[in-house]
Amino acid sequence: MEISIDTSNELPMFAQLIAQIKQAVITGELTAGLALPPIRQLASDLGINQNTVAKAYKVLERDKVIVAKGYKGTFVHDDAKANSVIDWGEKALSIMDSTVLKLRDAGLTDSEIRLAFTAIMKKNH
């Protein structure tokens, strides 16, 4: 499993990690049950911070691409291949898009829409 980080890339490091691991799952390079490198080791190999790798792992586990088993290590999820295709970002975009359109049609300015959004995001901190 070859992972490389391009600091000049527009994409943040943790996003590059997520993309590459998902890609490896899709291509079949990573199959269900395989062990992934420990957070600290991968961070060390790439010369980046452990938190950055942990952040990527956390998202990947939320998306059920990997499974963390504590001291035992982290492994590729049984349904990794199917779950690697699901793009939460796309789903979020479409939902958010319809909402913004609705508010704009109501005559609200972008400034007011932003105010409403930030207010909601703060509410349940």
Next chain:
Amino acid sequence: MEISIDTSNELPMFAQLIAQIKQAVITGELTAGLALPPIRQLASDLGINQNTVAKAYKVLERDKVIVAKGYKGTFVHDDAKANSVIDWGEKALSIMDSTVLKLRDAGLTDSEIRLAFTAIMKKNH
């Protein structure tokens, strides 16, 4: 018509203007057809910029609380009282709230929700 600006207030100046004028309409201090002070004069009296007052007037006209008649001046709208009760902010908040809840329930982090939002707001510039 007494208007005062509190710079220490959390609310932006233009929002304070909007709130106070709407309030004056609701209480009956401002009735349909009454003339409002010119933008430049009100700005001068309050010691703030003309653009700030113009911004408030623009929103008030959009909400049909006031009517701008060019060189003739600006006046209280015929339906000002009814339109001052409508709270666009409340409507926007409830719509935005359900959307954010939906996305959070889908497992998205606040960070990702923010990314989706800013992406949409940029899309149709």
Next chain:
DNA sequence: TTGGTTGTACTGCTTGATCTAATAATACAT
């Protein structure tokens, strides 16, 4: 028992980007 490894969690910090609010200075037609 001792020491090391695992994922996880937390706080604090720096950097850069972005947006808002407000100001400033014009300009225009009526």
Next chain:
DNA sequence: ATGTATTATTAGATCAAGCAGTACAACCAA
């Protein structure tokens, strides 16, 4: 003189991204 519009700029807040350090429970091998 009126509302309207434009462009540019400043200051402040907010957030993402990443780094740094620390800590913990669970476990394993020596």
